[in-house]
Amino acid sequence: MAKIFIDGEHGTTGLQIRTRLAARRDLDLLSIPEAERRNPAMREDLLNSADIAILCLPDDASREAVGMLAGNNKVRIIDTSTAYRVDPSWAYGFAEMDKAQKAKIRDARLVSNPGxxxxxxxxxxxxxxxxxxxxxxxxxxxxxxxxxxxxxxxxxxxxxxxxxxxxxxxxxxxxxxxxxxxxxxxxxxxxxxxxxxxxxxxxxxxxxxxxxxxxxxxxxxxxxxxxxxxxxxxxxxxxxxxxxxxxxxxxxxxxxxxxxxxxxxxxxxxxxxxxxxxxxxxxxxxxxxxxxxxxxxxxxxxxxxxxxxx
Missing domain, CATH: 3.30.360.10 (Dihydrodipicolinate Reductase; domain 2)
Structure with missing residues (x-):
């Protein structure tokens, strides 16, 4: 069962993602209590425990989260901020953009969600x-x-x-x-x-x-x-x-x-x-x-x- 951590789950985008995933039985949703969302140690632990981390954060906070995963190549990342959307080392997450894009997303470790x-x-x-x-x-x-x-x-x-x-x-x-x-x-x-x-x-x-x-x-x-x-x-x-x-x-x-x-x-x-x-x-x-x-x-x-x- 894949472990999914939504970093920023209490924001608008994060809440919507969590709602979409709430009924899924094929996923293990890792969660940080709202009162602890600024606890860097808990956040870093959950980030590094996930199979996929979905970042729903401002640009600088997304870069910080990616930094917390430095050296951990097992965790895959979907970033919903603007931080990496034009970075060629990240797959652009618009699967219908061209015929090859879905496969690029499927095989990528780093995926930037489009605006x-x-x-x-x-x-x-x-x-x-x-x-x-x-x-x-x-x-x-x-x-x-x-x-x-x-x-x-x-x-x-x-x-x-x-x-x-x-x-x-x-x-x-x-x-x-x-x-x-x-x-x-x-x-x-x-x-x-x-x-x-x-x-x-x-x-x-x-x-x-x-x-x-x-x-x-x-x-x-x-x-x-x-x-x-x-x-x-x-x-x-x-x-x-x-x-x-x-x-x-x-x-x-x-x-x-x-x-x-x-x-x-x-x-x-x-x-x-x-x-x-x-x-x-x-x-x-x-x-x-x-x-x-x-x-x-x-x-x-x-x-x-x-x-x-x-």
Whole structure:
């Protein structure tokens, strides 16, 4: 029975992972009491006792945890922070990213869990870059809105408790105004882009859910690609798996709106190719749960892949 330790199990992502694993009878969940979560000796002991340690921590604390495992090559790690997402010695934990990625995750000791926004953006962009649809130098823009749980316990309290001094009253707000968001390198590298995308993130007054949009000018794509041929590229890329669904063009044509909360509580992702048939533009849209496929659901998916090794 595999021993799993969630370091940071009392945070938003950690709690969601623990909920997903609570009914599993094939796992031995190691746990540290909330009162002892800052006990370094107990934490280090549990980290070193696990078969897989899932780190649900800020970047610096994740690096500290990895340091506690120095010299212990038996413990495998899934890190949900930003600390190692562009480190080439870590497998990037987006199994559907390409055909070889699931095997890389399965065989890796070190796996970095993707960010929620990058999961949607890379899910849309990478197949088009890999297929030669998006040319070198294309100015990619990524616009996204997330549920407020993506900001962790502090933002949850700010959005839900109007009596706080730092309460947020806005129903929707844009942030990352300097355009230097920490997810940009992740999108650029794993999206196979040769220049940084322009990323504008936002938060809405709903707990879980996410929409990521990548608008494109068809005339600037390679080889005269159309809405239909771009859709075919995505369908081919995601064929044979159950997590990422490419919504059919006929179904998309009849949509009046797309709901950011459509997949709240689920660990899947939907991709849409929108636009007027014969038009000059298309809008690529990803819908997912920021705590599902965008965080905790992906971590559990990666854990299961790692446990399937051998």
């Amino acid at each position: 929620c926004y990058p999961t949607g953006a890379i899910g849309l962009i990478r197949p088009l870059r890999a297929a030669g649809v998006l040319p070198d130098g294309y100015p990619v823009s990524v616009n996204a809105v997330s549920g407020y749980t993506g900001g962790g316990k502090q933002m949850i309290a700010q959005m839900e408790d109007p009596d706080r001094e730092d309460a947020i009253s806005a129903n929707h707000f844009v942030y990352g105004l300097t355009l230097k968001h920490k997810h940009v390198p992740e999108m650029e590298i794993h999206g196979l882009l040769d220049r940084a995308p322009l990323f504008s993130p936002a938060v809405g007054r709903f707990p879980q859910g996410m929409i990521v949009q990548v608008p494109l000018f068809l005339q600037d794509l390679k080889n005269g690609f159309t809405r239909e041929s771009v859709h075919k590229v995505l369908v081919a890329h995601y064929a044979g798996q159950k997590v990422v669904e490419v919504v059919g063009l006929e179904e998309s044509k009849n949509l009046a709106r797309i709901d950011a909360e459509e997949l709240a509580g689920q660990d899947t992702m939907k991709l849409f190719v929108l636009g007027t048939p014969g038009g000059d533009h298309i809008n690529l849209v990803a819908v997912l749960d920021n705590l599902g496929k965008g965080a905790s659901g992906a971590a559990v998916q990666n854990m299961d892949a790692m446990l399937s090794a051998g």
